[in-house]
Amino acid sequence: MTAGGHPAPATSPRARLFDAHCHLQAHCHLRKAAEVGVAALACNGCWQDDWARVAELCADGGGSSGGGGASSSGSSSGAALPTVVPNFGLHPWWVARRSPDWLERLRAALLAHPTAGLGECGLDRGPRCAAGYAEQLEAFEAQLMLAQELQRPVSVHCVRAYGAVHDALRRLALTVPVVLHSWTGAAEMTAVLAALRTPVYFSLSGHLLKQPPAKALPMVRAIPLDRLMIESDSPDGALDPPPAWLHALPQLSHLPGELRAAGLAQLNRPCVLRWTLQLVAAAAGRPEEEVACATWDNACRVFGCTPDGVGAAAKQLDSQG
Ligand SMILES: [Zn+2]
Numbered sequence: 001m002t003a004g005g006h007p008a009p010a011t012s013p014r015a016r017l018f019d020a021h022c023h024l025q026a027h028c029h030l031r032k033a034a035e036v037g038v039a040a041l042a043c044n045g046c047w048q049d050d051w052a053r054v055a056e057l058c059a060d061g062g063g064s065s066g067g068g069g070a071s072s073s074g075s076s077s078g079a080a081l082p083t084v085v086p087n088f089g090l091h092p093w094w095v096a097r098r099s100p101d102w103l104e105r106l107r108a109a110l111l112a113h114p115t116a117g118l119g120e121c122g123l124d125r126g127p128r129c130a131a132g133y134a135e136q137l138e139a140f141e142a143q144l145m146l147a148q149e150l151q152r153p154v155s156v157h158c159v160r161a162y163g164a165v166h167d168a169l170r171r172l173a174l175t176v177p178v179v180l181h182s183w184t185g186a187a188e189m190t191a192v193l194a195a196l197r198t199p200v201y202f203s204l205s206g207h208l209l210k211q212p213p214a215k216a217l218p219m220v221r222a223i224p225l226d227r228l229m230i231e232s233d234s235p236d237g238a239l240d241p242p243p244a245w246l247h248a249l250p251q252l253s254h255l256p257g258e259l260r261a262a263g264l265a266q267l268n269r270p271c272v273l274r275w276t277l278q279l280v281a282a283a284a285g286r287p288e289e290e291v292a293c294a295t296w297d298n299a300c301r302v303f304g305c306t307p308d309g310v311g312a313a314a315k316q317l318d319s320q321g
Pocket residue numbers: 021022023044120181233
């Protein structure tokens with residue numbers, strides 16, 4: 001059973017899910033995520049104090065070196081708790097409040113966690129961002145260069161700055177994987193970014209539903225299957241399909257009722273990912289199993305996950321460096 005007592009949708013043994021971007025707030029959410037098949041998640045820290053919180057969550061159980069192996073206080077269904085991959089970065093909303101030594105502290109956090117990715121960083125030209133664009137760009141590019149130097153994947157937040165993100169990736173000739181989280185760009189921009197030398201991945205969440213289906217559906221179908229990921233972006237990004245989406249994809253008409261029953265209509269959690277998978281598979285016009293397998297494989301590759309646990313690939317890169 002999931003939160004709210006709703007029966008979990010059936011999951012095949014192969015259908016493990018990877019939440020490619022979230023902001024985990026408590027361990028109880030790990031157990032509920034495991035019950036619907038979430039076997040790994042990338043947890044993002046957005047500012048200096050947040051990095052310590054993310055590191056603590058990983059150390060306390062479900063950390064990347066543990067291979068999902070927190071104590072098996074596990075789930076009632078017996079599933080192991082998900083592996084948690086830490087990510088540390090300076091989000092554009094916190095750029096205005098950064099300390100003078102923020103970049104050195106970020107480097108230290110990444111070096112202390114060889115399995116960690118760099119995230120969340122990015123560019124935001126929306127009204128919620130206090131930092132000016134020039135200082136955002138400076139902080140973003142510094143983090144991209146740090147990720148390249150340390151050979152870490154990057155999780156990118158991008159609001160009204162798709163062209164600028166594209167230009168930065170091209171200018172810096174990044175070769176580490178870049179995950180554009182909660183991607184909502186146009187189909188044309190998706191194709192342009194997918195063609196870069198930088199391996200760019202497109203991670204989809206409930207934010208997709210803020211776009212009209214006429215714009216979003218061609219975009220989802222423009223994402224190459226080997227560059228697709230799914231994420232909860234919890235606690236943001238609740239799935240709440242508006243009528244236009246239910247009209248365009250009537251096979252999703254069960255979603256609002258199930259999400260309400262699971263207590264996920266307003267408050268988002270990583271366990272939403274089973275329903276995010278249904279949304280993305282319907283939008284892509286592909287079977288759920290195919291999308292589950294592809295997104296799992298893609299995220300494992302990017303975040304250094306092996307069948308034995310997360311982090312082996314990252315450690316290998318470090319020892320080569
Ligand atoms: Zn985020």
